[in-house]
Amino acid sequence: MNPNSTNHLICAVDLGGTNLRAANIDRDGRIYERVRTSTPETEKAEDIVIAIVAAVRECETEGLNRGAQLQAISVVVPGSVQVGTGVVVNAPNIPSLPGFRLASALTAALDRPVLLENDANAAALGEMWRGAARDCKTIICLTLGTGVGGAIVLDGELWRGVDGTAGEIGHTSVEPYGGVKCKCGNVGCLEVYASATAIVRMAREGLAQHRSSSLHSIPTAELTSERIYGAAVDGDPLALDVFRKAGAYLGIAMAQSRNDCHWRWRLSCMGFARPTCARRSYEARFSGSCRTLSDCARRMRR
Numbered sequence: 280m281n282p283n284s285t286n287h288l289i290c291a292v293d294l295g296g297t298n299l300r301a302a303n304i305d306r307d308g309r310i311y312e313r314v315r316t317s318t319p320e321t322e323k324a325e326d327i328v329i330a331i332v333a334a335v336r337e338c339e340t341e342g343l344n345r346g347a348q349l350q351a352i353s354v355v356v357p358g359s360v361q362v363g364t365g366v367v368v369n370a371p372n373i374p375s376l377p378g379f380r381l382a383s384a385l386t387a388a389l390d391r392p393v394l395l396e397n398d399a400n401a402a403a404l405g406e407m408w409r410g411a412a413r414d415c416k417t418i419i420c421l422t423l424g425t426g427v428g429g430a431i432v433l434d435g436e437l438w439r440g441v442d443g444t445a446g447e448i449g450h451t452s453v454e455p456y457g458g459v460k461c462k463c464g465n466v467g468c469l470e471v472y473a474s475a476t477a478i479v480r481m482a483r484e485g486l487a488q489h490r491s492s493s494l495h496s497i498p499t500a501e502l503t504s505e506r507i508y509g510a511a512v513d514g515d516p517l518a519l520d521v522f523r524k525a526g527a528y529l530g531i532a533m534a535q536s537r538n539d540c541h542w543r544w545r546l547s548c549m550g551f552a553r554p555t556c557a558r559r560s561y562e563a564r565f566s567g568s569c570r571t572l573s574d575c576a577r578r579m580r581r
């Protein structure tokens with residue numbers, strides 16, 4: 280492999296609890312072909328394999344059309360993984376995967392090396408490589424999507440803990456008494472208040488108290504975090520309340536982790552809404568700096 284060639288690519292796959300995305304990138308981080316589809320709702324891990332293979336094949340075909348070739352595949356999943364063996368240990372939002380040798384299955388199907396990693400760990404390293412944490416050595420990274428992922432980098436090294444599952448900040452209990460039950464089995468986890476799933480749940484629960492909310496015009500089944508985000512930007516009281524609540528819980532967890540790791544404030548907007556939409560909005564309104572979603576919600580109203 281010529282590592283500097285733009286024609287020799289890695290296909291990076293982001294397997295989320297809701298969306299499955301793949302993109303061809305080169306060694307310098309340039310992104311070429313992209314594919315987005317839905318993550319199958321299934322009890323069979325094989326269905327997940329089929330979906331990932333289809334996304335990679337589509338990227339590969341588009342790359343081949345301009346003479347580029349795939350050298351390897353990286354797959355990130357919303358859960359704990361054993362990087363060495365390519366086994367998914369835990370994935371509350373994709374229940375078919377725990378215990379499954381995902382990397383081996385994909386290597387057999389695609390006939391190329393496949394590296395498996397936790398999505399938040401990959402996001403943390405990506406932010407240090409090309410993103411908001413380029414000049415930082417100690418960071419925490421939270422990924423706000425279907426769930427809340429977390430990663431810790433200490434003095435430049437990804438901290439995996441004794442069993443490879445460190446950094447699950449999404450399962451920090453922020454409401455231990457009477458909190459909402461989490462898929463991990465605990466109650467009151469950050470994830471049940473600050474994920475996209477939580478945003479939708481809290482908005483649905485608040486509809487009865489906010490008769491004039493614009494969210495009433497959206498069919499319940501079509502209520503998404505992205506649409507709630509849009510309503511918050513437009514000043515809808517219910518949507519703002521939901522983001523304020525999510526921001527408060529996020530602030531609790533982030534303050535705790537800051538006491539542990541003493542990282543510097545740096546925000547990169549991902550998840551909840553389309554990243555481009557979120558980033559454009561945040562940068563336009565707050566010069567890219569916002570401490571919590573609660574701050575964001577307050578500033579959105581201005």
Ligand SMILES: [Zn+2]
Binds near residue numbers: 449465470
């Ligand atoms: Zn949990």
